[in-house]
Amino acid sequence: MRENRREAVGLLLPGLVLLAILFYLPQLLMLSVSLGRRTAYGGVERGFSLANYLRALDPLYLAILGRSVLLAAATTLLCLAVGYPVAYWLARRAPRRWRNALLTLVILPFWTSFLIRMYAWIVLLRSEGVVNLALGALGLPQAELLYNDFAVLLGQLYGELPFMIIPLYVSLEKLEESLLEAAADLGADARRRFTSVIVPQTLPGIAAGCVLVFIPSLGAYLAPDLLGGGKTAYIGNLIQGQFAVARDMPFGAALSFVLSLAVLGLLVAFRRPLAKARAL
Amino acid sequence: MKGALSIRGVSKRYGDTLAVRDVSLEVEPGQFVTLLGPSGCGKTTLLRLVAGFEQPDAGRVWLSGQDVTSLPAHKRPVNTVFQQYALFPHRTVFGNVAFGLEVRGVAKPEIQERVEAALELVRLSGLGARGIGEISGGQKQRVALARALVLEPEVLLLDEPMAALDPKLRQKMQVELKNLQERLGISFLFVTHDQDEALVMADRIAVMSHGRIEQLDGPEELYEKPRTRFVADFLGVANLFRGTVEALRDGIARVRTDSGLALDAAQDGGYRTGEAVWVGVRSERISLSERSSNLLEGTIDDEIFLGDWTDWRVRVGATILSVGEGNVLARARRRGDVVTLSFPPEAVLRLEDQELEA
Numbered sequence: 001m002r003e004n005r006r007e008a009v010g011l012l013l014p015g016l017v018l019l020a021i022l023f024y025l026p027q028l029l030m031l032s033v034s035l036g037r038r039t040a041y042g043g044v045e046r047g048f049s050l051a052n053y054l055r056a057l058d059p060l061y062l063a064i065l066g067r068s069v070l071l072a073a074a075t076t077l078l079c080l081a082v083g084y085p086v087a088y089w090l091a092r093r094a095p096r097r098w099r100n101a102l103l104t105l106v107i108l109p110f111w112t113s114f115l116i117r118m119y120a121w122i123v124l125l126r127s128e129g130v131v132n133l134a135l136g137a138l139g140l141p142q143a144e145l146l147y148n149d150f151a152v153l154l155g156q157l158y159g160e161l162p163f164m165i166i167p168l169y170v171s172l173e174k175l176e177e178s179l180l181e182a183a184a185d186l187g188a189d190a191r192r193r194f195t196s197v198i199v200p201q202t203l204p205g206i207a208a209g210c211v212l213v214f215i216p217s218l219g220a221y222l223a224p225d226l227l228g229g230g231k232t233a234y235i236g237n238l239i240q241g242q243f244a245v246a247r248d249m250p251f252g253a254a255l256s257f258v259l260s261l262a263v264l265g266l267l268v269a270f271r272r273p274l275a276k277a278r279a280l
Numbered sequence: 281m282k283g284a285l286s287i288r289g290v291s292k293r294y295g296d297t298l299a300v301r302d303v304s305l306e307v308e309p310g311q312f313v314t315l316l317g318p319s320g321c322g323k324t325t326l327l328r329l330v331a332g333f334e335q336p337d338a339g340r341v342w343l344s345g346q347d348v349t350s351l352p353a354h355k356r357p358v359n360t361v362f363q364q365y366a367l368f369p370h371r372t373v374f375g376n377v378a379f380g381l382e383v384r385g386v387a388k389p390e391i392q393e394r395v396e397a398a399l400e401l402v403r404l405s406g407l408g409a410r411g412i413g414e415i416s417g418g419q420k421q422r423v424a425l426a427r428a429l430v431l432e433p434e435v436l437l438l439d440e441p442m443a444a445l446d447p448k449l450r451q452k453m454q455v456e457l458k459n460l461q462e463r464l465g466i467s468f469l470f471v472t473h474d475q476d477e478a479l480v481m482a483d484r485i486a487v488m489s490h491g492r493i494e495q496l497d498g499p500e501e502l503y504e505k506p507r508t509r510f511v512a513d514f515l516g517v518a519n520l521f522r523g524t525v526e527a528l529r530d531g532i533a534r535v536r537t538d539s540g541l542a543l544d545a546a547q548d549g550g551y552r553t554g555e556a557v558w559v560g561v562r563s564e565r566i567s568l569s570e571r572s573s574n575l576l577e578g579t580i581d582d583e584i585f586l587g588d589w590t591d592w593r594v595r596v597g598a599t600i601l602s603v604g605e606g607n608v609l610a611r612a613r614r615r616g617d618v619v620t621l622s623f624p625p626e627a628v629l630r631l632e633d634q635e636l637e638a
Contacts, residue, residue: 179368181353181360182362184353185428186359196383
């Protein structure tokens with residue numbers, strides 16, 4: 001037992017020290033800031049007041065939080081709808097010798113900064129962008145592609161898709177072909193095999209992918225800012241604005257904690273179905 | 281015609297290998313037919329062609345008087361018991377057995393009734409609520425069986441269903457499965473690489489090699505009269521010799537093996553003087569105590585103790601023969617003993633071999 005404990009400490013220590021310095025400590029600082037008050041010149045006056053939190057619960061801000069949840073949910077569903085067939089093909093249909101190369105293609109976008117990739121989308125979507133020029137060349141009417149919710153959702157889908165595909169790929173690859181043959185043997189057609197075997201068997205991957213996409217999407221601010229033109233406020237932009245523009249750090253910190261609590265609440269709410277999915 | 285399976289000239293190629301070569305096989309309603317052969321002989325491929333998991337490159341598959349060759353697996357009136365059972369891990373025992381009925385849109389009360397009847401049939405009553413991870417290997421096999429049988433298939437396909445069981449349980453399940461098959465009267469097509477399993481259960485056995493059926497016979501005929509060298513070897517005929525027919529007289533053929541032994545074989549083998557032949561003698565047909573014909577003097581070279589009997593390795597000239605002797609009596613023999621072997625001419629089996637035809 002003692003050996004095990006020593007080993008556990010040895011293995012965990014570096015990570016724990018890093019987490020403590022880079023995560024827990026800043027979180028504590030933020031917590032203390034969130035309980036303080038903004039001074040006239042954007043400084044922080046320490047205190048112990050819940051005023052910032054009460055302000056965060058204002059219907060105006062709750063609506064923004066609600067819209068963010070909606071964006072995250074839409075992003076997650078879109079990623080699932082687009083990612084599932086891709087992951088299925090990669091894991092079960094693509095030629096085996098090409099699989100690793102194809103998986104690399106899925107994560108290839110990560111080699112470039114997200115910010116730069118967002119600017120690339122602007123180049124594609126703007127009024128005189130690549131898409132509209134192509135439409136014009138074909139004699140088709142121009143479309144307003146940039147600075148609206150469509151652009152935000154497109155950017156989100158694009159950015160988060162790999163996080164959905166990878167866990168789906170893992171669970172689809174593990175799915176045994178014999179189970180599908182057994183289902184066919186028992187009379188299930190392709191649609192039935194999908195709903196009754198493939199989906200239940202890949203629930204862990206679906207759950208993992210959804211969590212990995214939903215959480216970052218909830219705090220997304222780059223796509224809404226750059227592709228949405230900041231027209232629609234999401235919680236991520238709101239928080240960023242408090243620190244960068246309004247210079248109201250205490251309120252920004254409070255909003256961050258509200259967001260964290262919302263994520264935590266959703267995770268707890270989905271814990272039971274997730275655990276059930278993982279047990280399979 | 282219900283329950284009749286007819287495989288007509290079926291071939292299946294994977295890349296460069298012909299897994300199944302122009303195989304024809306008839307299974308009569310209610311018959312238990314076993315496909316027996318080593319791994320890679322095409323037996324599982326043949327089963328999968330019947331199930332509909334694979335499409336043949338040539339030939340047709342008929343079921344109960346209907347050509348099902350172009351029907352997809354989910355529309356064929358057959359069900360399969362898979363080698364590793366392929367039970368759905370996300371469903372309970374009950375849920376697994378109910379699956380096929382649910383797919384067919386059977387009403388809930390009837391599903392309940394039929395699943396319970398099927399579980400009782402395989403003696404798993406009361407285990408319906410268990411998860412698949414909570415039951416033993418033997419129970420899993422029964423669930424797989426119940427899941428297939430509940431749909432009342434016209435032919436049940438079984439792909440090495442005993443392979444994952446320990447030997448004792450396997451023996452028990454063999455007898456149980458055979459009894460069940462006789463009671464239900466469903467045709468069984470059973471794949472195995474285990475000759476004992478085939479002999480215990482099957483009405484007819486098709487021994488397969490390199491994608492072909494080498495011999496199709498009842499268990500006794502197959503055991504007593506293997507027709508080819510491959511079948512004899514696979515069914516445990518330990519003494520196999522290549523030789524030449526030297527002389528024929530009084531219904532006896534004198535065969536001189538390449539290693540120099542002179543064997544007297546019963547002439548029902550249709551020998552002709554001067555022809556090259558393969559012959560085989562089962563080790564248990566050779567006696568160390570009686571003296572009939574084919575007397576050979578030799579020395580015990582080695583012994584393999586096998587529990588209820590001993591496999592003596594006896595050197596006769598340049599040849600080593602395998603001789604089986606029961607261990608009921610005290611084992612008085614030992615290595616180095618000089619012994620006299622004897623076996624009747626009927627014990628010498630004439631075997632076909634491709635090498636001779638070529």
